[in-house]
Structure formats: structure tokens, C-alpha cells
Amino acid sequence: MPASDTTxxxxxxxxxxxxxxxxxxxxxxxxxxxxxxxxxxxxEALDRITAQDILSPEDxxxxxxxxxDGFAVRAADTFGASQSSPCYLQISGEVLMGENPPGKxxxxxxxxxxxxxxxxTGSDGVVMLEHTIPVDSKxxxxxxxxxxxxxxxxxxxxxxxxxxxxxxxHRIRPQDLGLLAGLGIGALEVYCRVKVGILSTGDEIVHWxxxxxxxxxxxxxxxxxxxLARRAGAIVTDYGIVSDREEDFFPTMLKAIKENDLxxxxxxxxxxxxxxxxxxxxxxGNPGILVHGVTLKPGKPIIIGLHNGIxxxxxxxxxxxxxxxxxxxxxxxIELLSGHKKNQTLPQPTIQAVLERNINSAAGRLxxxxxxxxxxxxxxxxxPVLGKSGSISTLSRAHGYFFIDESSQGxxxxxxxxxHLLQ
Amino acid sequence: MPASDTTxxxxxxxxxxxxxxxxxxxxxxxxxxxxxxxxxxxxEALDRITAQDILSPEDxxxxxxxxxDGFAVRAADTFGASQSSPCYLQISGEVLMGENPPGKxxxxxxxxxxxxxxxxTGSDGVVMLEHTIPVDSKxxxxxxxxxxxxxxxxxxxxxxxxxxxxxxxHRIRPQDLGLLAGLGIGALEVYCRVKVGILSTGDEIVHWxxxxxxxxxxxxxxxxxxxLARRAGAIVTDYGIVSDREEDFFPTMLKAIKENDLxxxxxxxxxxxxxxxxxxxxxxGNPGILVHGVTLKPGKPIIIGLHNGIxxxxxxxxxxxxxxxxxxxxxxxIELLSGHKKNQTLPQPTIQAVLERNINSAAGRLxxxxxxxxxxxxxxxxxPVLGKSGSISTLSRAHGYFFIDESSQGxxxxxxxxxHLLQ
Numbered sequence: 001m002p003a004s005d006t007t008x009x010x011x012x013x014x015x016x017x018x019x020x021x022x023x024x025x026x027x028x029x030x031x032x033x034x035x036x037x038x039x040x041x042x043x044e045a046l047d048r049i050t051a052q053d054i055l056s057p058e059d060x061x062x063x064x065x066x067x068x069d070g071f072a073v074r075a076a077d078t079f080g081a082s083q084s085s086p087c088y089l090q091i092s093g094e095v096l097m098g099e100n101p102p103g104k105x106x107x108x109x110x111x112x113x114x115x116x117x118x119x120x121t122g123s124d125g126v127v128m129l130e131h132t133i134p135v136d137s138k139x140x141x142x143x144x145x146x147x148x149x150x151x152x153x154x155x156x157x158x159x160x161x162x163x164x165x166x167x168x169x170h171r172i173r174p175q176d177l178g179l180l181a182g183l184g185i186g187a188l189e190v191y192c193r194v195k196v197g198i199l200s201t202g203d204e205i206v207h208w209x210x211x212x213x214x215x216x217x218x219x220x221x222x223x224x225x226x227x228l229a230r231r232a233g234a235i236v237t238d239y240g241i242v243s244d245r246e247e248d249f250f251p252t253m254l255k256a257i258k259e260n261d262l263x264x265x266x267x268x269x270x271x272x273x274x275x276x277x278x279x280x281x282x283x284x285g286n287p288g289i290l291v292h293g294v295t296l297k298p299g300k301p302i303i304i305g306l307h308n309g310i311x312x313x314x315x316x317x318x319x320x321x322x323x324x325x326x327x328x329x330x331x332x333x334i335e336l337l338s339g340h341k342k343n344q345t346l347p348q349p350t351i352q353a354v355l356e357r358n359i360n361s362a363a364g365r366l367x368x369x370x371x372x373x374x375x376x377x378x379x380x381x382x383x384p385v386l387g388k389s390g391s392i393s394t395l396s397r398a399h400g401y402f403f404i405d406e407s408s409q410g411x412x413x414x415x416x417x418x419x420h421l422l423q
Numbered sequence: 424m425p426a427s428d429t430t431x432x433x434x435x436x437x438x439x440x441x442x443x444x445x446x447x448x449x450x451x452x453x454x455x456x457x458x459x460x461x462x463x464x465x466x467e468a469l470d471r472i473t474a475q476d477i478l479s480p481e482d483x484x485x486x487x488x489x490x491x492d493g494f495a496v497r498a499a500d501t502f503g504a505s506q507s508s509p510c511y512l513q514i515s516g517e518v519l520m521g522e523n524p525p526g527k528x529x530x531x532x533x534x535x536x537x538x539x540x541x542x543x544t545g546s547d548g549v550v551m552l553e554h555t556i557p558v559d560s561k562x563x564x565x566x567x568x569x570x571x572x573x574x575x576x577x578x579x580x581x582x583x584x585x586x587x588x589x590x591x592x593h594r595i596r597p598q599d600l601g602l603l604a605g606l607g608i609g610a611l612e613v614y615c616r617v618k619v620g621i622l623s624t625g626d627e628i629v630h631w632x633x634x635x636x637x638x639x640x641x642x643x644x645x646x647x648x649x650x651l652a653r654r655a656g657a658i659v660t661d662y663g664i665v666s667d668r669e670e671d672f673f674p675t676m677l678k679a680i681k682e683n684d685l686x687x688x689x690x691x692x693x694x695x696x697x698x699x700x701x702x703x704x705x706x707x708g709n710p711g712i713l714v715h716g717v718t719l720k721p722g723k724p725i726i727i728g729l730h731n732g733i734x735x736x737x738x739x740x741x742x743x744x745x746x747x748x749x750x751x752x753x754x755x756x757i758e759l760l761s762g763h764k765k766n767q768t769l770p771q772p773t774i775q776a777v778l779e780r781n782i783n784s785a786a787g788r789l790x791x792x793x794x795x796x797x798x799x800x801x802x803x804x805x806x807p808v809l810g811k812s813g814s815i816s817t818l819s820r821a822h823g824y825f826f827i828d829e830s831s832q833g834x835x836x837x838x839x840x841x842x843h844l845l846q
Contacts, residue, residue, distance in 0.1 A: 097626055098626040115740075153814065158810075173819075178819075181641055181642065182742075184634065202521070210607075223465070387581075
């Protein structure tokens with residue numbers, strides 16, 4: 001007699017794996033992946049992952065520069081300057097932007113200089129414009145001394161030759177492009193983008209561009225999962241819809257595995273289809289199935305497998321479940337394959353909100369609760385978005401989600417929750 | 424005598440505008456922008472902005488469906504069923520996935536059904552597999568009654584014909600692609616992407632691919648700002664480096680304005696260059712300058728202008744300042760021009776961390792403090808990334824930033840801060 005039992009899956013067959021255990025099985029099996037890299041131009045490098053440490057080819061700045069608008073001086077000339085005993089310096093030149101200084105600074109002299117201007121020989125400090133009093137067009141008065149090294153940046157102080165500008169495994173952000181441009185690094189070695197193959201399964205599924213006959217529905221998952229994988233930086237190939245027959249499914253899986261670094265199929269809400277997904281990953285072997293069923297709602301029936309180092313995912317057919325499984329398992333796998341060294345201690349940014357009503361949860365299960373966020377009387381409220389299994393409108397209604405962990409049996413109204421935004 | 428005074432800019436000329444006032448001037452001047460739209464295929468719609476409400480062309484589901492694996496029944500047949508008085512139903516058929524049910528359900532009968540299966544005529548409820556006891560291959564026992572409507576989704580319950588699937592001004596996420604695919608919407612009207620023109624200015628600047636002679640530096644800002652604008656969804660044209668002479672700068676600005684929806688220039692750390700940016704925006708007019716200088720660190724010398732509905736930005740030359748000004752002013756302007764109706768009450772997701780040391784701030788000024796995040800003894804610490812003006816390595820070292828607002832004179836060590844991630 002089948003019974004609801006958290007140590008069995010929905011068919012009463014096997015123990016469900018806790019989410020963290022499934023993730024750690026998955027990630028540990030992908031530790032020794034071989035990655036290929038390619039050399040690309042800096043202008044194409046946004047969001048790519050560095051395949052090696054990038055070292056600075058030069059000292060920056062190449063010469064000492066002013067960091068303020070003012071006057072380049074010999075610091076020793078200003079020693080002892082005060083309100084009662086000001087010091088006077090003669091303006092004997094100006095450092096023009098982008099040009100060498102017009103000579104050397106002699107004792108008792110100074111040059112006008114702008115931020116970024118090259119420090120003239122003889123000078124070792126810059127006095128800010130605001131701290132000077134013009135006497136006439138050729139002389140300034142100082143009422144405060146300037147130490148050597150004030151308001152300037154020394155040669156190599158920013159980055160010195162041979163030091164690491166960006167480490168290996170770094171995802172290149174706009175500011176990193178700027179850093180590399182500043183160092184004149186016009187090409188770099190990055191990991192090749194992760195290739196993801198997507199199959200939709202189920203005899204009840206037709207392509208979304210078709211008009212489904214009675215009993216059939218349009219494929220929602222392929223386009224959603226494609227969008228999610230692209231956002232994760234992958235190159236996606238869509239292998240279309242395969243039937244619930246092993247002789248169709250297996251060869252398409254083989255082709256997808258040959259052409260990609262990660263393969264996922266979704267759908268098959270029928271019992272037979274769930275069995276087929278398991279059977280096919282088992283038949284592929286090396287080693288085959290890692291996890292079948294996790295303590296997660298929604299997303300319980302996920303299958304995670306591995307074949308010759310290629311992770312395989314059988315996602316539930318229900319679009320919300322498929323999306324949740326993507327976020328919790330597939331996205332981290334793409335990240336790992338990409339070579340991105342994620343800062344593991346860095347949590348995801350969240351929004352704090354107040355739960356609008358009580359939510360029950362079974363202990364021993366991770367619940368992912370999708371919410372709309374709405375400000376009510378100045379308080380940001382999280383309103384759970386509930387929908388019947390298979391409802392596609394719930395897909396789009398949520399602003400984000402929060403978790404209720406395995407040890408909790410639910411959360412009370414007005415609890416504080418940390419919402420992950422679905423952007 | 425020039426003096427540091429928060430109501431004057433660095434040249435002692437004009438009042439600095441508070442950041443929120445500058446933003447509201449900018450956004451209110453962009454309220455009546457005319458946008459163009461284009462019709463695109465669903466497969467190209469990720470991250471685009473809907474130009475009109477998208478209505479559902481049909482009822483979903485088109486027919487009532489089961490939301491569970493189990494048996495489709497006539498609810499009335501199960502009334503009164505209990506442990507002491509179970510009810511027995513004859514299994515007279517099976518609803519196959521993707522097919523019409525094999526007939527009508529007669530009194531005392533039921534059909535096997537899977538999640539997603541079409542509800543047969545005559546039945547008005549589904550009993551879960553787990554709540555039945557198989558008597559033999561042709562009969563089940565029920566010890567609990569099922570109400571009409573249980574475990575099924577009615578026609579149009581998910582989305583009904585003519586209801587709004589996605590509102591106008593919505594940025595299309597992967598799950599929204601799924602929703603539209605489910606409704607068979609293969610093409611849609613979206614706003615044209617915002618076109619951004621970028622100029623770099625300053626006689627001391629050379630293109631990053633060149634080897635700078637003494638006194639010159641490579642252009643860092645164009646490639647950083649291009650990356651930021653692309654991430655904000657814009658199409659970017661780089662107009663290269665223009666000299667500090669009005670006869671070079673003005674015609675290039677005119678050309679960029681003609682070809683784009685927003686134009687920004689950066690650089691010119693010299694006093695002359697700052698004056699020139701102001702002069703050129705003033706000369707363009709209609710209306711010309713909106714803001715010159717804000718109470719912000721870094722980023723104080725920003726110029727914000729408008730010419731015939733096209734926002735113009737003069738960003739500081741210092742890369743960190745240019746980036747901060749982009750995030751605080753240019754990105755919101757691109758958002759506004761894009762037609763995206765941002766949920767204004769939704770805050771940005773942040774990471775809570777603990778400040779590692781005291782930070783001073785001048786009252787009356789918004790300070791943006793860039794930090795590295797590091798977990799120390801289980802606590803996420805925010806370590807301020809400090810760097811001399813013009814240091815490019817600080818560009819890349821920060822994980823994120825937090826604000827110290829105008830009313831505060833600083834924050835003490837161990838204060839809790841909310842960090843915006845620079846991803």
C-alpha cells in the first residue's frame with residue numbers, strides 16, 4: 001500500500017535526497033572537469049571567465065602624478081609655513097595635461113598642476129589649490145606645510161609590473177574591462193562558454209508555435225530553460241520535443257551529450273515518462289544516476305545524473321518546478337563548468353520583507369515559496385503566489401522567492417523573510 | 424580666496440545639488456519621452472520591454488485537467504466514504520497523456536488519470552493515487568470522500584481569454600517567455616532598445632590599444648561605460664576620443680545626439696575641460712544644463728543636461744567616479760527611456776555585512792563606500808576599498824558598495840551596512 005512517507009518518493013520507491021546532499025554530490029562529481037579556453041579580444045570579454053591569472057605588463061602609473069589640482073612643490077620649501085609665518089613660492093611654469101613638465105623645479109619655485117599631471121623633477125609633493133592664496137599671477141602664499149608624497153601617486157603604486165590584475169576564474173565585469181584597458185591588455189585567455197543541450201519530452205507536448213489538439217499542451221519549458229541558461233552565460237542548443245519512446249529519446253540524448261557540456265530534459269509528467277528518464281540515464285551509465293528525488297517543494301522529482309563527466313538533469317514537467325530545479329541545481333552546475341570561481345562565502349543579495357500570512361511546510365523538506373512584493377503602509381509585504389500544479393500564470397506573477405528550511409514546519413504571518421529577486 | 428564650502432563647487436562657483444534633487448530633476452524631464460516600438464519574435468524577446476499589454480488569446484487550460492496522479496471520479500459516488508464504510512469504484516478506463524479520454528464516466532466507475540490528463544465527461548473530481556487501496560486490477564477502495572473540483576484545474580482558471588498576461592512596460596524574464604509560449608504568442612511589440620553614444624574627452628587620453636607617450640594615459644572609461652550601458656540593455660556607439668578643443672568636441676556631440684537617445688562623455692580632469700563640457704551643453708541648449716555638481720563622493724563634478732529630450736551626461740574623468748555616476752544617474756535614465764515600468768517600491772537586493780572600521784563622512788553629502796566582503800569567524804565583514812584618486816586597481820577590487828547618507832557624519836566600526844553587489 002503506497003503511503004506518503006518522506007523517505008520514499010512519490011511512487012514509494014526510494015529515499016529522497018536532502019537538497020544540500022544532492023548539491024554536494026553534484027558539485028563534487030564536477031571538480032575535475034577539463035575546460036578548454038580561447039583567446040579573445042578585450043572588447044568581447046564582458047561576462048567571460050578568465051582562464052589564467054592576468055599579470056600587469058607595466059607599472060601604473062608609469063611616472064608619479066598629481067592626484068589634486070594645485071601646485072607641484074619641493075616639500076622642504078614649505079616646512080614651517082604657518083598663519084603667522086607664511087611661505088611664498090614663485091610660479092615658474094605649468095604642467096599641461098598629457099605633456100611632459102616644462103622643466104625642473106628649483107628651490108622656492110612651483111609649477112601649476114592639474115589632477116593627473118606628471119610630477120616635475122625636483123618636486124615631491126602637491127599643495128591643493130584651495131590651500132593657497134594667490135599673491136599675484138606669479139606668486140602664491142602657503143600657510144601650511146606639505147609633507148613629501150602628499151597628493152601624488154608614485155610610479156607603480158597603483159599596480160606594479162608582474163602583479164596580478166585579475167585572478168584566474170574571475171567573471172569580467174565592466175570595471176574589469178576598464179582595468180585591463182588601462183593596462184593596455186587587448187586580448188586575453190578565457191574559458192570557452194558552457195554548451196547546454198535542452199530536450200523537451202512527453203507525448204502531450206507540442207512546440208509552442210503549434211495549435212495544440214485536444215489533450216496536448218504547448219511546450220513552455222524549453223524556452224524558459226533556454227532563457228535561464230543563456231542568462232547563466234551558456235550557449236544553448238534546443239533539440240526539440242522527443243516522444244516518450246526509448247528509441248526516440250535515447251539517440252537524441254546521445255547526440256546532445258556528444259555536442260554539449262551539460263544536457264537537460266524536462267517534462268514527462270506521466271509515471272511512464274519519469275521511469276523512462278531514469279532508465280535512460282541508467283543505460284548511459286558512467287556512472288549514470290546520482291540522485292533521483294530530493295526533499296524539495298516544488299521540484300521533488302528531479303533526476304540528476306552524470307555520464308563521462310557530463311552532468312545530466314531530468315527536470316519535472318511542471319514549469320514552476322522545472323524553473324526551481326534549474327535555479328537550485330542546473331545554474332550552479334553551469335557555474336562550476338564555466339570555471340567561475342564564485343566567492344563561496346558571499347551570500348546572494350536579498351530583499352527583506354514581512355510575510356503576509358501563515359505558511360505551512362513539512363519538516364524534512366526545503367520549501368521554496370514564490371512571492372509578490374508589495375509595499376503596504378510603508379512595510380514591504382511578501383505575498384505568497386500560490387497556484388495549482390501546472391498553472392502557467394503563476395510562472396510570471398512572482399517577484400521572487402524565499403526558503404523555508406528542512407528543520408522548520410512553517411512560518412507565521414509577520415515573520416521576516418529574505419526574498420531572492422527573480423529579475 | 425577659494426575655500427571648501429559645500430554650497431559651492433570645487434571652483435567656488437555654484438551650489439551643489441543634492442543627489443535626490445538631481446535625480447528627480449532628471450527623471451521629471453524625461454517623463455514625456457516618445458518611444459518607438461518594433462515587432463519581434465518570441466525567441467528574441469528575452470530582456471526586452473513590452474510596449475503594450477499582452478492579452479491572452481485563449482482560455483488556459485482549454486479543458487479541465489487533473490492536477491494529480493490518481494483516478495477521475497464522480498464526486499457524488501464518494502460521498503460518505505470512510506474507514507468503517509469504504510466506497511468501491513470500478514476502473515473502466517485510463518486517460519492517456521496527450522489524448523482525449525476514452526469515454527464518459529458512469530456512476531460507480533472511474534478512470535486512471537495522470538497529472539495533466541484531460542478530465543473525462545461525467546467526472547468532477549480526482550482522487551489521489553495515495554488515497555486509494557487497490558482491490559484488484561479493476562477495482563479501488565476509497566476510505567475518504569472527494570469534493571467536486573478536487574485536484575483539478577478548470578477551463579480558463581489559469582488564464583482566461585482577454586485577460587492581461589503581461590502588462591505594458593514589463594521586462595521579459597525567462598519565465599515570461601514560458602508564459603507567452605504557453606499561450607502560443609509567437610510575436611510581440613516591444614520598445615526599441617535605447618541607443619547610447621559615448622565620447623571620451625581630454626588631451627591626455629589615448630585609445631587603450633595605443634602605447635601612451637609620457638604624460639598620456641589610456642582611455643579606461645569608454646570600455647567600462649560601454650559595458651555598463653550594454654548591461655542596462657542599451658545599444659552603444661563609441662565616438663572615440665575628442666580633444667579639449669570646442670571645434671572638435673561640439674561637432675562630435677552634435678553627431679552623437681543625432682544618432683542616439685542618450686549621450687555621455689567622460690574625462691577631462693583639467694579645469695579647462697570641465698568648463699568646456701559645461702559650455703558645450705549650454706551652447707546646445709533646449710534647455711541645456713540641468714545640474715552641475717552634486718553632493719556626492721565620489722562623483723561630485725557630474726554635469727547633467729538635456730537637449731531636445733535627449734539626456735546628456737558629463738561624467739568625471741576618474742574611472743571610479745565615472746562608474747558611480749553611471750550607476751546613480753545614467754542607469755536610471757536608460758531605464759526610463761527603455762519604457763521599463765520599474766516597481767518603484769521594490770528596493771534593490773542587498774547583502775548585510777558588518778563594517779570593518781570607522782568611516783568618516785561630511786554631513787550634507789552622499790558617500791558611496793566601495794567594499795570587499797570577507798567572512799571572518801562566521802561574520803561577513805565589509806572592508807572599505809580605498810584608493811588614491813585615479814587609481815585603476817580600486818576599480819576592480821570591490822565586491823560592492825554601501826551608502827552613507829547626507830544626514831550622517833560617518834559610521835562606526837561594527838555598524839551593520841547593506842551592500843549593493845557589483846556583479
